[in-house]
Amino acid sequence: MNPPVLPSILLVISTVHAFQYTELVQYVDSHQEEYVEALRDWVAIESDSSNVLKRPDLHRMMDMAAQKLRLMGGTVELVDIGEQELPDGQMLALPKVVTAQFGNDSNKHTVCVYGHVDVQPAKKEDGWATDPYNLTDINGNLYGRGASDNKAPVLAWIHAVEAYQALNMELPVNVKFVIEGMEETGSNGLDAMILAQRDTFFSDVDYIIISDCGWLSTRPALTYGTRGNCYFFAEVEGPKQDLHSGVYGGTVIEPMTDLIGILDTLISPSGKILIPGIRDAVAPLSDEEWRMYQDIQFDIDHYKNKIGVNQLMYSNKVDVLAHMWRYPTVTIHGIEGAFSDPGTKTVIPAKVTAKFSIRQVPNMDPAMVKKQVTDYLHSVFAKRKSPNALKVTMVIGAKPWLADTQHPLYEAGKAAVKRVFDTDSDLIREGGTIPIARTFQDVTGKSIIMMPIGGFDDGLHSQNEKMSRYNYIEGTKLFIAYLNEVSQIRKTTV
Numbered sequence: 001m002n003p004p005v006l007p008s009i010l011l012v013i014s015t016v017h018a019f020q021y022t023e024l025v026q027y028v029d030s031h032q033e034e035y036v037e038a039l040r041d042w043v044a045i046e047s048d049s050s051n052v053l054k055r056p057d058l059h060r061m062m063d064m065a066a067q068k069l070r071l072m073g074g075t076v077e078l079v080d081i082g083e084q085e086l087p088d089g090q091m092l093a094l095p096k097v098v099t100a101q102f103g104n105d106s107n108k109h110t111v112c113v114y115g116h117v118d119v120q121p122a123k124k125e126d127g128w129a130t131d132p133y134n135l136t137d138i139n140g141n142l143y144g145r146g147a148s149d150n151k152a153p154v155l156a157w158i159h160a161v162e163a164y165q166a167l168n169m170e171l172p173v174n175v176k177f178v179i180e181g182m183e184e185t186g187s188n189g190l191d192a193m194i195l196a197q198r199d200t201f202f203s204d205v206d207y208i209i210i211s212d213c214g215w216l217s218t219r220p221a222l223t224y225g226t227r228g229n230c231y232f233f234a235e236v237e238g239p240k241q242d243l244h245s246g247v248y249g250g251t252v253i254e255p256m257t258d259l260i261g262i263l264d265t266l267i268s269p270s271g272k273i274l275i276p277g278i279r280d281a282v283a284p285l286s287d288e289e290w291r292m293y294q295d296i297q298f299d300i301d302h303y304k305n306k307i308g309v310n311q312l313m314y315s316n317k318v319d320v321l322a323h324m325w326r327y328p329t330v331t332i333h334g335i336e337g338a339f340s341d342p343g344t345k346t347v348i349p350a351k352v353t354a355k356f357s358i359r360q361v362p363n364m365d366p367a368m369v370k371k372q373v374t375d376y377l378h379s380v381f382a383k384r385k386s387p388n389a390l391k392v393t394m395v396i397g398a399k400p401w402l403a404d405t406q407h408p409l410y411e412a413g414k415a416a417v418k419r420v421f422d423t424d425s426d427l428i429r430e431g432g433t434i435p436i437a438r439t440f441q442d443v444t445g446k447s448i449i450m451m452p453i454g455g456f457d458d459g460l461h462s463q464n465e466k467m468s469r470y471n472y473i474e475g476t477k478l479f480i481a482y483l484n485e486v487s488q489i490r491k492t493t494v
Helices: 021-030 032-043 052-071 147-166 190-196 255-263 287-295 300-307 317-325 366-383 408-421 435-444 469-487
Strands: 009-012 075-079 083-085 091-093 097-102 110-116 136-138 141-143 174-180 207-210 221-226 228-237 329-336 351-360 389-398 426-430 447-450 466-468 490-493
Touching (some): 021 147, 021 469, 052 097, 052 174, 255 329, 255 366, 300 317, 351 366, 366 389, 466 469
Parallel strands (some): 110 207
């Protein structure tokens, strides 16, 4: 006779000490200048992952992050993720991934914090008002490349753990870190590393936290979704070499004309994607989503002023947010092989390659999008009866990510925001792509939350990137509070 199956028992993970939030906040406030100096030291390193000449700086940046975690007593490893092949065939060592662990109490939840410390390129002559690699405090804003994306958030998480340690308070959860140095160029080698350590480093992780995003307004936000990205090259090749337009113009069917012609069939002036089937997989906007979007703090006029336009595709908040976050879009980025230097050049390019992307949303499959785009462009091109050759290639197929906002991780996030900022949080999605979220989800099966502290006006990837001192310091308090809230999540055991 089989024994009866016992129902699941909900057990609350108890903490040894009551949460001493006031003491932790006082500690953070009294160490503000140290935190700013730590950020200054990190920003000073030109950890540009796109520039192979800066690779020594990138290695130094990873060593600096590892050393900071070691000095805090963490179990730290620099994980070798191999090499990358450069266009000339040369092999170059990838920056090692830093992993660290604080606490290993099996009775506690374990959270894993992901971040990166590489940056986008930056030069003073690009239009920066200050030296991008010398953190500059102007009216409470800390200007410097990588300040917001992603060095200050990584440091804020480290300082959150450090505050508990400094006050001899037990961490309410075990904390692990994964810090990489190639995020800005596609996270080379990271997917393989996560897969390789799925049953070791990630085996006891309950939740994954990513703070590589920003708020939508002045109201704190929790992010629950990102769009994916299918990036295409469409190459049209004709003559064996570039031709003089005066000598040959009017006698040859020009590749550029063909290319512009097929690009014009991708999207309508009103923004409607014209590729058959692309929108078929997109779920309609639900009543619940509509209500969520209504509650989000978002000023259309401010948004227009910020980007310098006097008209958007849509005139109301819900439509703008929906088309920014949960509908696909087509963007044409550029044409390789076309004349783009200042001045004039009367040339017929022999080969031109258009670069465009389709931002994916949940339920869209990159393999299907690849087929739809390729078939459609070839069918459009065939109608032109051109002797030129068309080649369509999808070079990126990053999937979207979406979380359940009803998950206890988000309830804990709301509680932490309420405690620190005394306001409710916006639940938002990102229009951009953060592929690591989907990788973590698919490989580890763990629940994920994105918890940003960056401001809506931080200028990520742009000139004069900054992190406000307020967001940096209060963000550290938010992370401290969040660790405590996560420790209160009930654990289901059988």
